[in-house]
Amino acid sequence: MVAVIKTGSSVHNIFNYNENKVKEGIAEFIGEGNYPLEAAKLTGAMKLNRLLKQNSLNENVKRNSVHISLNFDPSESALSNDKMLEIAEQYMQKIGFGNQPYLIYRHYDAGHPHMHLVSIKIREDGSRIDMQNIGRNQSEDARREIEKTFGLVQAQLKKRGTDQFIRPLVLSKIKYGKTESKRAVQSVLDHVLSAYKYKSLSELNAVLGLYNVRADRGEENSRIFKTNGLLYRTLDENGKPIGVPLKASEFYNKPTLKFLHDKFQENNKTVYQKKRIANAVDLILLGRSISLSDLAMQLGKEGIDMVFRKSELGQLYGITYVDHLSKCVLNGSDLGKQYSAKQIEERCGLSFEKGVGNRIPVIYEAFKSSGVFYTETDKQSFFDDLRLEMNTLDFKSAVQKIIEVLTRIENDTFYVPNQLKKASKKKRVRRRSNNL
Structure with a gap:
């Protein structure tokens, strides 16, 4: 189960969002918490006014609305409404909202079963519920306990950050006229x-x-x-x-x-994962010349989209990389000069047969800051040999040399603690007698 918690400044907007889903036939109002009447007897005005009236007890709180979605694995599509209501009640109790009024909607607009909870921050006495780090603390504890209690698929067993089972069906390209x-x-x-x-x-x-x-x-x-x-x-x-x-x-x-x-x-302020994109580009371009479209297709298989920015005349002036695994969006220049639009065009346009020596600067830039060389002399010797081999079209030897540098141990001197070293034998020096 995955829980997503959002706050807002308008109860009307969150309430209308869910009610409109019901009107469109892609959601269902299935329950409530702490309302004077059961769900089937509540009108739209009753649902909303209960939330608004309690919120009015403390008008100093601007972001007073709470919108929570609880998402389940696609394999759990058989979850009944009654089971969802039990899960919702336990979840709200565990995160500190058990006494708050809340509404429960089951949505059917995604490829996985999920429900939305609409509530407020203001308590009956007018005090505010502190939601600082609630997602990381109370919600995570509640999620783990509920997964064990109800035998649900555990979220931590899923690959982190891939959103494998909370990706809406509509997240393919929107086709105008086909959907609202x-x-x-x-x-x-x-x-x-x-x-x-x-x-x-x-x-x-x-x-x-x-x-x-x-x-x-x-x-x-x-x-x-x-x-x-x-x-x-x-x-x-x-x-x-x-x-x-x-x-x-x-x-x-x-x-x-x-x-x-x-x-x-x-x-x-976020630390971006640049190496995954850079390494994927370098690996695809290593030792071969392919078109921009082929590079984009190969990166797509790795979960990385290349978005080309072109002028009105069709001239490429920028590339943005979208990594769907790490969720990072980076311009080519942010990755490094060799990943900018101009450099990528040059790298795709060159081949080893048509002036292989021209690839040396590109490879040099990729290796320059990698720390795999011990000394400047070592680095210069490597590139001198590589240039010679590539210019003589000994491509296999050139690639082998690159692999050796990338995979070699940084320091192949075997370390032995002083305590375990054998005492070195002193060389006996024969001295001649002064009597001879």
Whole structure:
């Protein structure tokens, strides 16, 4: 089971999000907690007013709404509504929300069974529930206990960070006219905004574009740009905007420009896993010349998408790498000069048969900071030999030399503690007698 906890400043938005899912036939209201009437007898107004009335007891708390999703493995699709209600009740008790009013919705818009819980932070006495680190502490403890109690698939047995069973079905490219646009865009935003690490609007759009969505500030002289507004657009198969743009404020989680700027600053403090992308590119290009499209296809098999930025004339001026495993989004220049658009084009365009010596600088850059050379003389000798072998088209020997350097032990001197060393024998020196 995977629990995702979000807070917000509007109970209306979270409530309407779930109720609209019910109206669309892709969700079901299955239960409540701490309401005066049972779920079947509650009207929409009753559900909402109970939350609003208690929230009004402390108007100083701005982010007063709580939205939790509990996600189960696809193999657990047989979970009944009654079982989900039991799980929801135990979970809310264990994280400190057992006495709070909450609503339970079962959703059917993803490839795995899951439910959404809508609640509030304000207690009956007007005090605020502290949610600092609740996801890392109380929620994790609750998750592990519930998995054991109900015999659920344990989340820690899944590969961390891959989101293997919480990926919505809609997270393929949106096809305009095939699905309701706002709902489809909302599903993409729910996944991408929280999961991926991006530091700018262009990096975010590199990910969103994979699902035919774009965040758009408008033209510089437009009203929406001047007022720091933001639109989300659906794209056609050619990457061109289609349909009516949607304002960021229309979505329940308010993914506005201010929200994104906060995410940019937060992600700037994150340590990015650059080596996986760089190593994957180097390994694919090692010893062969392939086209850009072939490189992109090979990287795709490793879970890395290459997003090309081109001018109106079709000239490539930038590459963004999207790693779906580590969720890192990086421009080529952030990885290093040899992964920028210009260098990648050159590396793809060259072959060993057509001037193999030109690849030496590229290989040198990759090895320069690796720390595999003991001395500068050692490094220079290696590249002199490599250049000679590559220029004589002895490719197999050149690759073998690279492998030897990468896999050799840094220091092959066998270390023996002083206590275990044998005492060295002193050489006896014969002295001649002075009488001779």
